[in-house]
Amino acid sequence: MTTLGLSHINLRAGRELLDELKAFYCDVVGLRVGPRPPFMGFGYWLYCGEQPIVHLSETDPGEERDTRVATTLDHVAFDCANVAAVEEVLKRRAVQYQSTVVPASRQVQLFFRDPGGTKVELNFGTSND
Numbered sequence: 099m100t101t102l103g104l105s106h107i108n109l110r111a112g113r114e115l116l117d118e119l120k121a122f123y124c125d126v127v128g129l130r131v132g133p134r135p136p137f138m139g140f141g142y143w144l145y146c147g148e149q150p151i152v153h154l155s156e157t158d159p160g161e162e163r164d165t166r167v168a169t170t171l172d173h174v175a176f177d178c179a180n181v182a183a184v185e186e187v188l189k190r191r192a193v194q195y196q197s198t199v200v201p202a203s204r205q206v207q208l209f210f211r212d213p214g215g216t217k218v219e220l221n222f223g224t225s226n227d
Contacts, residue, residue: 107174108153110163111214113140116154118213120144123152126187127176127218146176173209173217181206181222 109119120142123129129152132145139158143150157163178184188195188210195210206222 106149106151106153108155109212109214109216110155110157110161113156115214116141116156119154122212123154126184126191126193127220128178128184173219175219175221178220178222181208181220184208184220184222 111119120131123144124131129144129146131142132150134141134143134150134153137155140156142154144152144154185195185197185208188208193210195208198207198209199205200207203223208220208222209217211217
């Protein structure tokens, strides 16, 4: 087997949080809602260009997400452009964030949490600030 790349991330939540996540990833991260196959359960596919990179799936009735499970997942990261515009959106939405600069490359990184608690990293290369 040869791995060709990362396909997508999937976030599962109840309908109310799912709608918050959709708005957040569209408004803050800059993704857009796009086509999704007619699965049995409700959800959204959020696209970057032609690739659906964030899948949002509604939890089943009575489904409980085990938040006590130890995990190694720390964050999800996106390559982005226009750091000033993104910081303005974060401030307007009162999203607490941390800004860092990668040593030697001058790449700017913004870190914050989505409405479900997942840590998000946005990377801004020196040529797409």
